Amino acid sequence: MSLTHQDVARIAKLARINVSDEEIAAVGNQLNNIFGLIEKMQAVNTDGIEPMAHPQDVSLRLREDIVTQTNQREAFQAVAPQVEKGLFLVPKVIE
Amino acid sequence: MKWEVVIGLEVHVQLNTATKIFSGTSTAFGAEPNTQASAVELAFPGVLPVLNKAVVEKAIRLGLALGSKINQKNVFARKNYFYPDLPKGYQISQMELPIVEGGALPILVGEEEKLVKLTRAHMEEDAGKSLHEDFSGMTGIDLNRAGTPLLEVVSEPDMRSPEEAVAYARALHSLVMWLGICDGNMQEGSFRVDANVSVRPFGQQEFGTRREIKNLNSFRFLEQAIKYEIQWQIDTLEDGGRVEQATVLFDPDSGETRMMRSKEDAHDYRYFPDPDLLPVRIADEQIERIRSEMPELPAAMKARFVEAFGVSSYDAALLTGSRATAEYFEAVAQASGQGKLAANWVNGEIAARLNREGKDIGDCPISAERLTGLIQRIADNTLSSKLAKQVFDALWESDLSADAIIERDGLKQVSDVGAIEKMVEEAIAANPKAVEEYRAGKEKALNALAGQVMKASKGKANPAQVQDILKQKLA
Known part of the structure; x- marks a missing residue:
C-alpha cells in the first residue's frame, strides 16, 4: 500500500497537523515505511487466533459508584487562558 | 407512486x-x-x-x-x-x-x-x-x-x-x-x-x-x-x-x-x-445476580394482569405503561378484589385527571388505599356511578376516606325497595301524561319518569332498581 499526496493531506487535516506542501512528500515517505512494517505483520498467518484489544491479557478493574472528587474549578481555571462566569472561553465555534 | x-x-x-x-x-x-x-x-x-x-x-x-x-x-x-x-x-x-x-x-x-x-x-x-x-x-x-x-x-x-x-x-x-x-x-x-x-x-x-x-x-x-x-x-x-x-x-x-x-x-x-x-x-x-435483582418486566406483568384480574389486554398494556402506574393498579385491584373496576378507574378518571393537571401517578392525590375504598363502595352498590364520580372529586380535593365522604355528604345510594316504591308511586301520580304515553308504547316516557324519581331522591336512588320498579308498577 502506498499513500498518495492527497491521502497524506487528508490524514494531516483529520489530525489537525499543519503539514506544508513541501513536507508532504517526506511525511508520506515516513508513513509508507510504517505501512511497510504493517504489511509484513499482516502477512503472518493468524488463523484461529482471537484478536487482542490490549497487549496485556488482563481484565479491567471496576470502580464503585461513589463520589470521590471535589470541586476544583478555581485551580483548573487559574491555568486557563480565558474564563467568564465559570466557563472556559475558546474561539467561536459554530457547526 | x-x-x-x-x-x-x-x-x-x-x-x-x-x-x-x-x-x-x-x-x-x-x-x-x-x-x-x-x-x-x-x-x-x-x-x-x-x-x-x-x-x-x-x-x-x-x-x-x-x-x-x-x-x-x-x-x-x-x-x-x-x-x-x-x-x-x-x-x-x-x-x-x-x-x-x-x-x-x-x-x-x-x-x-x-x-x-x-x-x-x-x-x-x-x-x-x-x-x-x-x-x-x-x-x-x-x-x-x-x-x-x-x-x-x-x-x-x-x-x-x-x-x-x-x-x-x-x-x-x-x-x-x-x-x-x-x-x-x-x-x-x-x-x-x-x-x-x-x-x-x-x-x-x-x-x-x-x-x-x-x-x-x-x-x-x-x-x-x-x-x-x-x-x-x-x-x-x-x-x-x-x-x-x-x-x-x-x-x-x-x-x-x-x-x-x-x-x-x-x-x-x-x-x-x-x-x-x-x-x-x-x-x-x-449476570445471574443482576437477573435475580430485576423487577418483573412490563410484558410479564401485563400477561399476569390479564390472567389474575381479568382485565383486557389493551387495558393491561396501558396499566403497564409505567412501573408506578402498574404498582398503583395492582395495589387497588388486590385490595378491592375488583380488577376490572380498578382498571377502569385507573385508566379512566385517574389518568384523565392527572393528565389535565400535568401530574404523574407518583403525585396522585388519591392513594391506592383511598381509591380502593371508593371501588368497594361501588362494588357493593352503595354508590351509583354518578355518586361515585362525586365521591371521586371529593377524594381528589381532600384527605378523607370514601366512607367518610359518603357519610359527610349523605351520598349513600338508596336501594331500599320500600323507599324507592314510594318515590315511584309519587312520580306516577304526578305525571299522568308520561304514564299514558308509556302505556301507548312510547318507551322514552319511562326515562322521563325515572328522571323524576332520581330527582326526588337527589340522585341517590339505585337507577337499575328504579327502572325495574317503574316497569312493574306500570305493567
Whole structure:
C-alpha cells in the first residue's frame, strides 16, 4: 500500500497537523515505511487466533459508584487562558 | 407512486449513576458551570479513566430486559474528533465489541403489537456543552456534562411509520425508567433520539438513501421531524431529484429539517481500541445476580394482569405503561378484589385527571388505599356511578376516606325497595301524561319518569332498581 499526496493531506487535516506542501512528500515517505512494517505483520498467518484489544491479557478493574472528587474549578481555571462566569472561553465555534 | 417509509432509531440513554463513567465526579444536574469537571473530564496530562461498575450493571440490566446477548468480553474504543467540548480529542465509546447485542422490544401501535429488533447497545461518555451566546465573540465551554455515562441503544430499521417510531421511543423510555437505569427526563437531555429515515417504492427490496435527524428531545418533535422529513424525501424523489446521505437538524420553530452536513463532510472518526482501558470481562455469576435483582418486566406483568384480574389486554398494556402506574393498579385491584373496576378507574378518571393537571401517578392525590375504598363502595352498590364520580372529586380535593365522604355528604345510594316504591308511586301520580304515553308504547316516557324519581331522591336512588320498579308498577 502506498499513500498518495492527497491521502497524506487528508490524514494531516483529520489530525489537525499543519503539514506544508513541501513536507508532504517526506511525511508520506515516513508513513509508507510504517505501512511497510504493517504489511509484513499482516502477512503472518493468524488463523484461529482471537484478536487482542490490549497487549496485556488482563481484565479491567471496576470502580464503585461513589463520589470521590471535589470541586476544583478555581485551580483548573487559574491555568486557563480565558474564563467568564465559570466557563472556559475558546474561539467561536459554530457547526 | 406508493412509498414505503423505513425508520431506525438511535437513542442516547443517560444512566442515572451518582458519578461519571470514568471518574468519581458527581453527575448531579444543574450545578454551576465546571464545578463537576475533574482532571479526567478536563483531559489533564497523565490522568487515566477508571470504569464505573454501576454503568456496566445498568447496561446488563437493559440487555437482559431486551432478551439481548450480553458480550462477556467487551471493549472500549476511541472515537476521534476535534471539538472544544471534548478536551481529549476523542470520545471513549465502544465499536466492534459492544456490551449488548441483539434483542427486541415489543411496541403497541393503536391496538396492534409489533416487535422491533435491536442491533446493539454500547457504553460511552457524553461530551460537554458549548454555549454560543455572546461571550465577547467567544464560545463558552461547560464540562459538567462531560463524562456522564450514556448507553447508545441502536434499533434495526424495523419501523414503517412515524407512529411506530414514536411508539418504540415511548416503549424504550418507559422500559429504562421501569428498570431504574435512567430518570427519563427529556427536557434535561436524559433521553435523546436520532432518527434515520429513508423511503423506497413500495415492494422494493433495497433501502433508499437515508438522512439522519439528530438530537430530538421530545416525542412530539420526533413525530413532527420524521413526518416533515418523509414528505421532503418523497417530494424530492417525485420531482426527479435524488436524496443524498446527510445529517440534518430539526427546527421546532419552523417545523422543518435542515442540512447540517453532507456525506462528503461526514466525520472520519478513526476508531481504535482505547489503550487506557483493558477489556471488560463479565462473569456468569454477575449476570445471574443482576437477573435475580430485576423487577418483573412490563410484558410479564401485563400477561399476569390479564390472567389474575381479568382485565383486557389493551387495558393491561396501558396499566403497564409505567412501573408506578402498574404498582398503583395492582395495589387497588388486590385490595378491592375488583380488577376490572380498578382498571377502569385507573385508566379512566385517574389518568384523565392527572393528565389535565400535568401530574404523574407518583403525585396522585388519591392513594391506592383511598381509591380502593371508593371501588368497594361501588362494588357493593352503595354508590351509583354518578355518586361515585362525586365521591371521586371529593377524594381528589381532600384527605378523607370514601366512607367518610359518603357519610359527610349523605351520598349513600338508596336501594331500599320500600323507599324507592314510594318515590315511584309519587312520580306516577304526578305525571299522568308520561304514564299514558308509556302505556301507548312510547318507551322514552319511562326515562322521563325515572328522571323524576332520581330527582326526588337527589340522585341517590339505585337507577337499575328504579327502572325495574317503574316497569312493574306500570305493567
